Amino acid sequence: MGRYILDRFLASLLTIFVVITLTFFLMRLMPGGPFTSERITEKAREAMNAKYGLDKPVVEQYVIYLRNILHGDFGTSMIFKGKEVTGDIIFQFFPNSAKLGIVSVALSLAAGLGLGLLAGARQGRLADKAATLIATLGITIPSFVIGSVLLYTVGVRLRWLPTTGFTSWRHYIMPAAALSGIGLSFITRLTRTKYVEVKNSDFMRTARAKGLDKSTIIFKHGLRNSILPVITYMGPLIANVLTGSFVIERLFAVPGLGSDFVQSVSRRDYSVVMGVVIFYCIFIIACNFLVDILYVVVDPRIKLQNNA
Amino acid sequence: MKLLQIINLHTSFFTHIGEVKAVRGISLELSHGGVLGIVGESGCGKSVSMLSVTGLLAETGKITEGQVIFEDRDITKYTDKQMARLRGNEISMIFQDPMTSLNPLLSIGSQLTEHLIKHKRVTRGEARKRALDMLRLVGIPDAEKRINQYPHEFSGGMRQRAMIAASLICRPKLIIADEPTTALDVTIQAQILDLMKDLRARLDTSIILITHDLGVVADICSRVAVMYGGLIVELGPARDIFYHSRHPYTLGLMKSVPNPRTKSAAKEKLKPIDGQPPDLFKPPPGCPFAPRCDYAMKICLRAPSPFYKISEEHDSACFLNDRNASVTAPWGKEGQS
Numbered sequence: 135m136g137r138y139i140l141d142r143f144l145a146s147l148l149t150i151f152v153v154i155t156l157t158f159f160l161m162r163l164m165p166g167g168p169f170t171s172e173r174i175t176e177k178a179r180e181a182m183n184a185k186y187g188l189d190k191p192v193v194e195q196y197v198i199y200l201r202n203i204l205h206g207d208f209g210t211s212m213i214f215k216g217k218e219v220t221g222d223i224i225f226q227f228f229p230n231s232a233k234l235g236i237v238s239v240a241l242s243l244a245a246g247l248g249l250g251l252l253a254g255a256r257q258g259r260l261a262d263k264a265a266t267l268i269a270t271l272g273i274t275i276p277s278f279v280i281g282s283v284l285l286y287t288v289g290v291r292l293r294w295l296p297t298t299g300f301t302s303w304r305h306y307i308m309p310a311a312a313l314s315g316i317g318l319s320f321i322t323r324l325t326r327t328k329y330v331e332v333k334n335s336d337f338m339r340t341a342r343a344k345g346l347d348k349s350t351i352i353f354k355h356g357l358r359n360s361i362l363p364v365i366t367y368m369g370p371l372i373a374n375v376l377t378g379s380f381v382i383e384r385l386f387a388v389p390g391l392g393s394d395f396v397q398s399v400s401r402r403d404y405s406v407v408m409g410v411v412i413f414y415c416i417f418i419i420a421c422n423f424l425v426d427i428l429y430v431v432v433d434p435r436i437k438l439q440n441n442a
Numbered sequence: 443m444k445l446l447q448i449i450n451l452h453t454s455f456f457t458h459i460g461e462v463k464a465v466r467g468i469s470l471e472l473s474h475g476g477v478l479g480i481v482g483e484s485g486c487g488k489s490v491s492m493l494s495v496t497g498l499l500a501e502t503g504k505i506t507e508g509q510v511i512f513e514d515r516d517i518t519k520y521t522d523k524q525m526a527r528l529r530g531n532e533i534s535m536i537f538q539d540p541m542t543s544l545n546p547l548l549s550i551g552s553q554l555t556e557h558l559i560k561h562k563r564v565t566r567g568e569a570r571k572r573a574l575d576m577l578r579l580v581g582i583p584d585a586e587k588r589i590n591q592y593p594h595e596f597s598g599g600m601r602q603r604a605m606i607a608a609s610l611i612c613r614p615k616l617i618i619a620d621e622p623t624t625a626l627d628v629t630i631q632a633q634i635l636d637l638m639k640d641l642r643a644r645l646d647t648s649i650i651l652i653t654h655d656l657g658v659v660a661d662i663c664s665r666v667a668v669m670y671g672g673l674i675v676e677l678g679p680a681r682d683i684f685y686h687s688r689h690p691y692t693l694g695l696m697k698s699v700p701n702p703r704t705k706s707a708a709k710e711k712l713k714p715i716d717g718q719p720p721d722l723f724k725p726p727p728g729c730p731f732a733p734r735c736d737y738a739m740k741i742c743l744r745a746p747s748p749f750y751k752i753s754e755e756h757d758s759a760c761f762l763n764d765r766n767a768s769v770t771a772p773w774g775k776e777g778q779s
Binding site: 335336337339340341342343344345346347348350354355358359432433434435 | 496498522525526527528529530531534535537539542543544545546547548549556557560561592594605608
């Protein structure tokens, strides 16, 4: 176990290094720079480039950047002057994206597991067809369409929920629902497929032969055995949803990291792009690691070890 | 009072291509402390009839006629909830494949105690104590360590012992064992059978043993029912069935069992029964075995045979037992009544 964690940690460092290198050079390959669109004189532009070290050769910039982040210095934004990448941008906006993401993942999980079990238990019947239809709609309708429809009906017409802002729990409902479409669909399908297999297995018959309550049979014996594929999917899902969605954050005016990230790319805000990419990278690695640990908790047959 | 009475039980499966009549009217009795063997080939209805008794039929299966009386209660009228209170508590089951019949994600201890806690309302500590006793009783060494382990850490024989422990822990009056030794090695089979015999004597439980292995039946059962095509064709004390069988199907089954005492294997070749078992979508109007029977008469194809009383406890559903039979039965003319 200790050995496994150490190996995973070293592999993660390598991954992060590769991601940093690729992102750094790819950003520099894109035409233009952070100050291209600013209405300033050529001289001022050169002064700005010099201030952020952009006049040096690219390889030298890369070495300087690596040295800085090893000292924990991720620099300041090149567009929003004086704003620190970590303190003023990432840690300022990420919590909002994460909070919205957690609500959305919880929604996907609860509804997905419920619908999946229902569909699996009533295989081929009306409930199964309804759940399958919901799952298909959730995956085919883009989140911004779900969001817009919710905004118009629930927000504007019915006035049940506030349309924009991020101050009370009522603000979370619509963006979280719009965000959870894909996750809900995947979890429903994964749960249904596995539960159809599990419910006909011998140990489920044993559970019924013991005269256990229906809920015990379904949840303790059935659900637990059906949940492994869902756990596999949770890693990418959490990483994806918690890092924020540009479209949904824009639509509902949520002050999250997703919209900042997209803007920083288009405005060539090198330091913000790098900082956010590194942060996402670490976050995704952590999510996948947590999922691997969760496997061991759920299934005693799985042991963590390196086969490489 | 009998422990279990099955009266004219019919069970069918309703599939999208029609009704499969899996059990077509069987009647059986089991007294307290008895061991009844139900033998027959795959698909003859032996498992389905017992799953009907415990209410564990697949969703498409239904009892269409008949009654199951457990002690003095007609359990065919029971609701799901009432049946659940009976199962695992007064009637428990042991299944064929111990590799898949235990939940891979739960510890042996949890699988031994969950129904005990539900049915007998004992505390967790008390349940654990009884589970440890049970594991020792079924011969699992090092029970304190084993109780916390998971099924994948057990061998096949040990898992079946654990299954038996789980089925016995509520002290049921009846255990229905569906091919409990089929998936095990021969040496382990013998151990499991010895264990079941030993426990039956000690705990005073009745057993219904479903099997296609006549050796297993001979070893443990006092009475035997032979099933074919959804019907019971012969029923009697094990000794009579083995040595004085009065049904061509039973005799055919006997001939298809290898006998290690025969000196040269070439001398007595195993004799399989030719032909196919009947199609239960359209069961034949007569004796289900008639198309494969060397002694079949005209009447055998037309109507099912009634039970002929061979002795006080021995019945055979074969027209050859009739004194007017036109064909000489393999057991000779003198037995015909």
